[in-house]
Amino acid sequence: MTHSRGVRRARRARIGLKAARLGPRDVLHVGSAGLRSRPARVVLSALGIAIGIATMIAVVGISASSQAQLMRQLDALGTNMLVAKPGEAMFSGEEIKLPKDAVGMVGRIDGVEEVGATADLDRSVRRSEKIPEGETGGIAVKAATERLLAVLRGGTAAGTWLNAANGRYPAVVLGHVAAERLGITEPGRQVWIDDRYFTVVGILDPLPLAPEIERAALVGWEGAQRLLGFDGHPTAVYERSTDASVPSVQRLLAPTIDPENPRNVSVGDPSAALQAKAATEGAFSTLLLGLGGIALLVGGVGVANTMIISVLERRHEIGLRRSLGATRGQIRIQFVTESLMLSGLGGLAGVALGGAATGVYAHTGGLPWVVPPWAVGGGFGATLVIGTVAGLYPAVRASRLSPTLALQTA
Amino acid sequence: MSTSERTHLPAQAGARTSTVVRLSGVTKEYAGGVRALDGVDLTVGAGELLGIVGPSGSGKSTLLHIVGTLDRPSAGTVEIAGHDVAALPDRRLSALRSRHIGFVFQAFHLVPGVGALENVAEGLLYSGLPRARRRALAADALARVGLADRMKHRPHELSGGQKQRVAIARAVVGEPDLLLADEPTGALDSASGEAVMDLLHALNEQGATIAVITHDTEIADRLPRQVRIRDGRIVADTTRGKAAA
Ligand SMILES: Nc1ncnc2c1ncn2[C@@H]1O[C@H](COP(=O)(O)OP(=O)(O)OP(=O)(O)O)[C@@H](O)[C@H]1O
Ligand SMILES: [Mg+2]
Numbered sequence: 001m002t003h004s005r006g007v008r009r010a011r012r013a014r015i016g017l018k019a020a021r022l023g024p025r026d027v028l029h030v031g032s033a034g035l036r037s038r039p040a041r042v043v044l045s046a047l048g049i050a051i052g053i054a055t056m057i058a059v060v061g062i063s064a065s066s067q068a069q070l071m072r073q074l075d076a077l078g079t080n081m082l083v084a085k086p087g088e089a090m091f092s093g094e095e096i097k098l099p100k101d102a103v104g105m106v107g108r109i110d111g112v113e114e115v116g117a118t119a120d121l122d123r124s125v126r127r128s129e130k131i132p133e134g135e136t137g138g139i140a141v142k143a144a145t146e147r148l149l150a151v152l153r154g155g156t157a158a159g160t161w162l163n164a165a166n167g168r169y170p171a172v173v174l175g176h177v178a179a180e181r182l183g184i185t186e187p188g189r190q191v192w193i194d195d196r197y198f199t200v201v202g203i204l205d206p207l208p209l210a211p212e213i214e215r216a217a218l219v220g221w222e223g224a225q226r227l228l229g230f231d232g233h234p235t236a237v238y239e240r241s242t243d244a245s246v247p248s249v250q251r252l253l254a255p256t257i258d259p260e261n262p263r264n265v266s267v268g269d270p271s272a273a274l275q276a277k278a279a280t281e282g283a284f285s286t287l288l289l290g291l292g293g294i295a296l297l298v299g300g301v302g303v304a305n306t307m308i309i310s311v312l313e314r315r316h317e318i319g320l321r322r323s324l325g326a327t328r329g330q331i332r333i334q335f336v337t338e339s340l341m342l343s344g345l346g347g348l349a350g351v352a353l354g355g356a357a358t359g360v361y362a363h364t365g366g367l368p369w370v371v372p373p374w375a376v377g378g379g380f381g382a383t384l385v386i387g388t389v390a391g392l393y394p395a396v397r398a399s400r401l402s403p404t405l406a407l408q409t410a
Numbered sequence: 411m412s413t414s415e416r417t418h419l420p421a422q423a424g425a426r427t428s429t430v431v432r433l434s435g436v437t438k439e440y441a442g443g444v445r446a447l448d449g450v451d452l453t454v455g456a457g458e459l460l461g462i463v464g465p466s467g468s469g470k471s472t473l474l475h476i477v478g479t480l481d482r483p484s485a486g487t488v489e490i491a492g493h494d495v496a497a498l499p500d501r502r503l504s505a506l507r508s509r510h511i512g513f514v515f516q517a518f519h520l521v522p523g524v525g526a527l528e529n530v531a532e533g534l535l536y537s538g539l540p541r542a543r544r545r546a547l548a549a550d551a552l553a554r555v556g557l558a559d560r561m562k563h564r565p566h567e568l569s570g571g572q573k574q575r576v577a578i579a580r581a582v583v584g585e586p587d588l589l590l591a592d593e594p595t596g597a598l599d600s601a602s603g604e605a606v607m608d609l610l611h612a613l614n615e616q617g618a619t620i621a622v623i624t625h626d627t628e629i630a631d632r633l634p635r636q637v638r639i640r641d642g643r644i645v646a647d648t649t650r651g652k653a654a655a
Contacts, residue, residue: 021538319480322507324507324532326504327501329501330536403475
């Protein structure tokens with residue numbers, strides 16, 4: 001036992017002078033020592049980075065949420081509806097009409113599950129006969145088939161849809177925009193169409209795939225023929241098919257409706273507009289992203305500044321650590337770790353802040369709350385890069401300090 | 411390895427005859443032409459307790475820093491615990507400090523806000539020992555300086571003398587071959603200063619090699635060996651009992 005010291009000394013001599021490594025826990029310990037002693041400074045210097053990251057996360061999160069909302073809507077509405085309308089006339093003055101039994105013809109195409117139609121009637125709708133005829137409020141009067149609502153996957157906000165019973169009488173269903181413009185909130189009211197009063201029997205829910213119906217007053221097919229002199233030619237045929245048969249239906253629609261002159265029929269996909277909108281929602285504002293980047297940069301400069309001050313203030317500590325056996329590398333690691341923790345804290349706060357901002361926006365707008373993981377990962381990764389860069393120069397300065405100068409009392 | 415095995419045993423002191431410090435022709439010139447040390451030859455054997463005395467500005471701190479490898483000489487050779495310092499790069503020099511040298515400063519340099527035990531354990535941070543072992547050895551060192559009941563006290567809750575004893579515990583916790591103290595009593599009243607010197611004497615009796623800078627002639631006179639410096643030169647080197655100059 002008495003010679004154990006001698007044994008140890010011999011072993012020391014054998015292994016020579018090799019600096020021991022700091023374990024991860026010790027690195028965290030020395031790296032956080034400076035932060036723990038000055039919490040207020042930590043908060044202030046991490047704030048810049050937090051704001052930058054929060055801005056970026058919120059920009060990305062808000063556009064991702066809006067996009068998710070549109071995708072969800074698209075899912076519910078389906079992308080398997082097509083609309084056939086009369087094509088552009090080759091010669092002006094020539095009026096192209098779809099055949100009267102277009103609905104029946106389309107219904108016989110393979111894969112088609114539902115068919116409905118509307119026809120534009122050159123009439124106006126007003127709240128009463130006293131309102132001048134010119135003031136239509138942009139509301140179109142259309143004849144509609146019974147199956148139209150099913151094709152659109154729409155519903156009624158109030159009252160009922162057109163059916164075999166009310167479709168023959170002076171009854172009208174209003175799209176939700178039309179109802180709003182006429183100031184009508186519930187069925188039972190009457191509106192003036194052509195030269196008589198029609199009773200409002202229903203008001204529709206919004207129809208994102210058919211904004212033209214949202215702005216229309218719809219009269220039953222038979223009623224329109226009987227009461228408004230409608231000739232029975234549809235001006236828009238809406239069909240819903242199985243997803244798989246959409247391409248073939250798209251090809252067959254025009255030749256089916258007008259076999260002799262398919263060019264007289266134009267076929268459209270209303271969900272295409274929504275899909276395009278979803279794509280643009282995904283492209284977030286570069287301006288805001290740029291602002292976030294600038295805040296991040298300013299935050300990084302703030303961290304570097306704090307680190308330089310920290311190194312100056314802690315000359316004694318650095319000298320002490322050197323006298324205790326810290327290598328230059330260990331001093332560097334200490335200050336880079338401190339800088340990383342400082343900006344990492346800012347990054348964490350920024351992610352939380354940006355996520356919360358997105359959450360508030362999504363909640364108030366009724367959108368799903370989406371914060372893409374790549375944005376969180378990228379934002380946090382950026383703070384780590386900034387922390388390293390901002391801490392490197394102060395850390396190198398700290399490691400180059402002469403231990404004797406660092407320990408001088410005055 | 412139990413803690414008792416690591417404590418210095420008085421019986422070993424006489425048995426060790428190796429040289430801990432060997433300076434020859436050491437000169438230190440600072441930028442601007444100040445020659446703080448001028449051809450210093452100094453040998454310190456294991457188990458010695460020597461005082462370094464001299465007027466202000468004579469080069470005492472400079473000498474201590476060079477012996478402690480915190481600074482390099484402009485000329486001359488420095489050998490510490492058998493290692494030629496000039497040949498060592500920073501990493502190995504740091505390892506030398508961490509294993510063989512302990513420092514005590516006039517201005518304690520304790521870490522504020524953390525307890526005495528953790529301050530002492532910091533002395534082993536760069537030794538490569540695991541944390542639990544560092545804390546156990548730190549508790550042991552605190553007990554050796556008579557502060558077993560102050561483990562959790564933070565620096566501002568300790569008296570000046572107690573702070574210096576914590577600093578001494580931090581310096582000796584790694585059982586260095588050499589303990590260097592620059593004016594360890596400089597910031598203390600005479601009673602606390604005496605307690606600190608008593609502690610250094612006790613550590614020396616347990617086998618530690620210690621060099622102390624002091625202004626206080628009374629303290630210096632109690633030390634077995636006195637090295638007197640003036641203008642960067644050793645002008646006297648006296649060992650009690652047999653005068654050498
Ligand atoms: N970093 C430095 N740069 C330039 N000159 C220095 C430096 N450090 C010390 N000196 C000079 O070296 C000489 C010796 O200084 P040193 O600190 O060793 O004296 P000292 O004996 O410890 O004095 P004191 O008893 O006042 O502490 C002084 O003249 C001092 O001005
Ligand atoms: Mg001095």
